[in-house]
Amino acid sequence: MDIFLQLTVSGLSTGMIYALAAAGLVVIYKASDVINFAQGDLLLLGTYLVFFSVAQTGLPWSLGVLLTLLLAVAVALAVERLVLRPLVGEPIISMIMVTIGLSSVLRGVIGAIWGPNPRSFDSFLPAGELAFGPATLATDRVLSIPIALAVLAGLGFFFRFTRDGIAMRAIADDQQAALSMGISIPRVFGVAWGLAAVSAAIGGIMLAGIVGVSPNVGSIGLRVFPVVILGGLDSIGGAVLGGAVIGLLEVYIGFYVGHGLNLVVPYVVLVLVLMIRPYGLFGKEVIERV
Amino acid sequence: MTEGVRRGADVGSAAPPLLGLNNVEVLYDDVILVLRGLSLEVKEGQIAALLGSNGAGKTTTLKAISGLLHVEDGEVRDGTIVFDGEEIQGMDAHRIVEKGIFQVLEGRRVFEHLTVFENLLAGAHTRGERRGLEAETERVYDYFPALAARRGQLAGYLSGGEQQMLALGRALMASPRMMLLDEPSLGLAPMLVESIFTTLRRINREEGVTILLVEQNARIALSVADAGAIMERGRVVLEGDAGELAANEDVKEFYLGLGDGGRRSYRDVKHYRRRKRWLS
Ligand SMILES: Nc1ncnc2c1ncn2[C@@H]1O[C@H](COP(=O)(O)OP(=O)(O)OP(=O)(O)O)[C@@H](O)[C@H]1O
Ligand SMILES: [Mg+2]
Numbered sequence: 060m061d062i063f064l065q066l067t068v069s070g071l072s073t074g075m076i077y078a079l080a081a082a083g084l085v086v087i088y089k090a091s092d093v094i095n096f097a098q099g100d101l102l103l104l105g106t107y108l109v110f111f112s113v114a115q116t117g118l119p120w121s122l123g124v125l126l127t128l129l130l131a132v133a134v135a136l137a138v139e140r141l142v143l144r145p146l147v148g149e150p151i152i153s154m155i156m157v158t159i160g161l162s163s164v165l166r167g168v169i170g171a172i173w174g175p176n177p178r179s180f181d182s183f184l185p186a187g188e189l190a191f192g193p194a195t196l197a198t199d200r201v202l203s204i205p206i207a208l209a210v211l212a213g214l215g216f217f218f219r220f221t222r223d224g225i226a227m228r229a230i231a232d233d234q235q236a237a238l239s240m241g242i243s244i245p246r247v248f249g250v251a252w253g254l255a256a257v258s259a260a261i262g263g264i265m266l267a268g269i270v271g272v273s274p275n276v277g278s279i280g281l282r283v284f285p286v287v288i289l290g291g292l293d294s295i296g297g298a299v300l301g302g303a304v305i306g307l308l309e310v311y312i313g314f315y316v317g318h319g320l321n322l323v324v325p326y327v328v329l330v331l332v333l334m335i336r337p338y339g340l341f342g343k344e345v346i347e348r349v
Numbered sequence: 350m351t352e353g354v355r356r357g358a359d360v361g362s363a364a365p366p367l368l369g370l371n372n373v374e375v376l377y378d379d380v381i382l383v384l385r386g387l388s389l390e391v392k393e394g395q396i397a398a399l400l401g402s403n404g405a406g407k408t409t410t411l412k413a414i415s416g417l418l419h420v421e422d423g424e425v426r427d428g429t430i431v432f433d434g435e436e437i438q439g440m441d442a443h444r445i446v447e448k449g450i451f452q453v454l455e456g457r458r459v460f461e462h463l464t465v466f467e468n469l470l471a472g473a474h475t476r477g478e479r480r481g482l483e484a485e486t487e488r489v490y491d492y493f494p495a496l497a498a499r500r501g502q503l504a505g506y507l508s509g510g511e512q513q514m515l516a517l518g519r520a521l522m523a524s525p526r527m528m529l530l531d532e533p534s535l536g537l538a539p540m541l542v543e544s545i546f547t548t549l550r551r552i553n554r555e556e557g558v559t560i561l562l563v564e565q566n567a568r569i570a571l572s573v574a575d576a577g578a579i580m581e582r583g584r585v586v587l588e589g590d591a592g593e594l595a596a597n598e599d600v601k602e603f604y605l606g607l608g609d610g611g612r613r614s615y616r617d618v619k620h621y622r623r624r625k626r627w628l629s
Contacts, residue, residue, distance in 0.1 A: 148420060222470070222474060222477070225463065225467050225470050225471055225474075226471065226474055228460070228462065228463055228467075229460045229463060229471045231462075232460040232461055232462050232463065233458055233460060233461075234420075235417065235420060235454065235458070236454055236458040236459075236460065237460075237471070238417055238420065238442045238443070239415065239417060239442065239446075239451070239452050239453075239454055239458075240446065240471050240472055240474045240475075240519065240523070241442065241443040241445075241446025241447060241451075241474050241475035241523070242443065242471070242474050243441070243443040
């Protein structure tokens with residue numbers, strides 16, 4: 060039983076980090092119908108940015124985290140302005156292709172600056188262990204769950220209730236009608252990329268503490284795709300659920316069934332879910348009036 | 350068409366018009382000339398009807414004013430558009446909304462996955478965060494009571510008439526000085542058209558909003574309008590008071606004289622063409 064609890068906490072904590080990165084993808088998709096293939100690399104970037112901001116500058120944690128988030132927003136705004144804004148009005152597919160290119164560029168730049176070797180530094184979350192009945196749980200993993208959930212709830216609130224959140228959903232429904240409301244599309248896209256970068260960076264900060272800083276983190280970033288497809292591309296709640304399902308499946312199967320399979324099974328589940336619900340678990344309903 | 354009614358710029362007298370278009374030329378894709386020196390004036394507080402057959406350039410005129418042309422690769426190549434004493438041609442759409450001009454697009458174009466209430470908030474986008482806006486929605490429900498009961502519903506599930514009301518309600522939420530309405534009667538039953546136009550007149554009077562109204566349904570448009578203009582192939586060919594236009598022989602023959610049966614079949618053709626475009 061205690062091992063089960065340990066696995067569950069571990070699966071949920073990685074799952075919520077997936078969900079944070081995935082939520083950024085959802086934000087961009089909701090606002091612009093663009094699937095951001097560089098979202099996993101933003102997560103990777105987050106781990107290096109926090110390494111830079113804390114370990115390399117020697118700043119205290121509070122300031123270091125702030126600097127990480129600011130840098131992430133700066134990168135996202137630069138990408139939005141220099142790479143994506145010139146493409147507004149072009150077919151969506153060209154923007155999507157650009158995000159694929161962006162993914163390689165980000166990796167290349169990270170490799171050029173920080174090199175191929177893993178870097179280590181002290182975790183931001185307290186390292187100790189929590190006794191939880193018979194089980195001992197890593198404090199950083201336990202803490203990462205509520206932190207991630209709070210950030211995700213904030214994003215959900217943003218979409219539901221704020222002016223820019225409503226504007227984003229309006230743009231996704233009908234761009235020209237949104238323009239006619241006086242909504243500035245470049246501004247809203249900028250906000251979307253900024254938020255996507257922040258949520259990925261927060262995921263990156265926690266990931267840096269839990270698994271360390273290395274180019275391999277990029278492969279964790281790839282998990283973003285099954286997570287969002289499972290949850291539905293345009294739902295923050297779906298990202299949370301998708302993250303939890305994928306994170307848990309990985310550890311349960313890795314432990315009870317055997318290593319190797321845990322990397323395959325999430326995709327099998329994904330295909331099964333899509334056969335029953337083609338828009339994912341929480342995908343936007345397609346309105347057909349007769 | 351003869352020059353039966355007063356022509357061109359000498360319609361206005363003392364006060365400068367709220368909106369003035371002077372020799373506007375609009376080009377699509379750098380080659381298709383659609384507006385060919387269009388001039389038009391709308392006085393503050395009035396409802397002005399802009400009439401004309403399919404393809405005359407009515408929608409293009411509205412989009413030239415509201416700044417929505419450039420997303421369709423159109424541009425104002427020549428002439429000026431003056432709103433409240435300021436030239437606005439070529440400005441970004443959101444700045445024009447901030448200046449007080451709000452276009453209601455043809456075909457309702459509600460945000461299907463937003464609720465009625467959220468659609469209304471989207472209409473007030475340029476007015477800042479939502480404090481105070483909830484009270485504003487009550488004003489919309491007062492003009493369009495049918496929307497009140499559906500405030501929490503997704504707009505995609507409203508009937509066509511309710512969607513048109515919502516589209517007008519979004520415009521009200523922006524508190525504009527001027528509304529540009531593109532065929533609000535399109536596809537609605539005659540009874541509903543009557544009631545919506547009565548409400549438009551009320552909005553015009555009570556809110557003091559100036560309205561430029563594009564319509565195929567010339568009869569109903571001239572019945573609520575103060576002034577009117579008739580367009581053909583990218584130019585205004587006739588303008589004057591609504592009453593004078595309605596009495597004009599040419600207007601009667603070409604725009605009112607078809608009789609109900611004739612006009613209905615004409616509209617059916619248009620409808621069919623639109624459907625086909627959506628399906629392909
Ligand atoms: N985006 C575009 N690109 C090229 N040509 C266009 C475009 N939009 C409109 N046109 C052309 O401009 C002309 C005027 O179109 P517009 O939509 O302004 O007419 P309209 O008077 O609103 O007609 P309707 O009564 O059918 O709505 C038409 O010949 C049309 O084919
Ligand atoms: Mg038109």
